[in-house]
Amino acid sequence: MITHIVIWKYRADVDAGVRSEHVKLLRNLASLIDEVESLSVGGDVLKLPRSFDTGLVAVFRDRAALEAYTVHPEHIKVVAFGSKIAEQVASVDFES
Numbered sequence: 001m002i003t004h005i006v007i008w009k010y011r012a013d014v015d016a017g018v019r020s021e022h023v024k025l026l027r028n029l030a031s032l033i034d035e036v037e038s039l040s041v042g043g044d045v046l047k048l049p050r051s052f053d054t055g056l057v058a059v060f061r062d063r064a065a066l067e068a069y070t071v072h073p074e075h076i077k078v079v080a081f082g083s084k085i086a087e088q089v090a091s092v093d094f095e096s
Contacts, residue, residue: 035072
């Protein structure tokens with residue numbers, strides 16, 4: 001299994017409605033992309049200075065499934081949306 005984690009820190013000028021739309025689009029990926037074994041998305045609850053605003057944890061059967069997800073047109077649309085509203089994005093992928 002491959003665990004894929006992504007975190008977003010939104011720009012200060014991005015309002016709550018746009019942030020919520022991003023989360024909705026992220027959550028919807030699980031129903032659109034067959035290779036997703038599990039997917040969880042949520043907002044930060046601690047609000048620490050080091051915190052990011054939103055996080056995603058997705059699990060894939062193998063690296064090929066992650067790669068199929070990465071190039072899927074629906075994923076690419078959500079990546080573009082997130083890139084427009086984020087100040088910073090970070091990710092990590094590891095075998096689990």
